[in-house]
Amino acid sequence: MSAPSHNEKDPERVAAGLKASIHNPHVSKEAKDSATHRLDEMAGTSTHESKETEHEHHIMAGYKAALKNPNVSKEAKNHAKQALKEHGAL
The missing domain is CATH 4.10.810 (Virus Scaffolding Protein; Chain A)
Structure with missing residues (x-):
């Protein structure tokens, strides 16, 4: 699998970062809610493709x-x- 260019973000890595934010006790509730919302939006899109x-x-x-x-x-x-x-x- 080829690495994405520096302008493109790997959706799997983005999702991993969002999941880490959700489970990090030092992240605010608002940030966790935002990360959860973004993960929900990402579900079933380019990662599957x-x-x-x-x-x-x-x-x-x-x-x-x-x-x-x-x-x-x-x-x-x-x-x-x-x-x-x-x-x-x-």
Whole structure:
């Protein structure tokens, strides 16, 4: 997974920081309420999409690895090649 540029924030890291704020005893109630609200807004958005994209990248990497693995059958290599072509990864 590639790191986001310095202008983009990683949603998982943002969520982790918000959760830390919620559980920190030195943070005001207002700040905790704000963090809770932001977490609620983030739920089900880009984090889910990025996990799906990451999963798809892993699948494509597996197909690429299958093409180079001498223990993979010719039929499986043909299937991997076809899947990579369909996804524009070959």
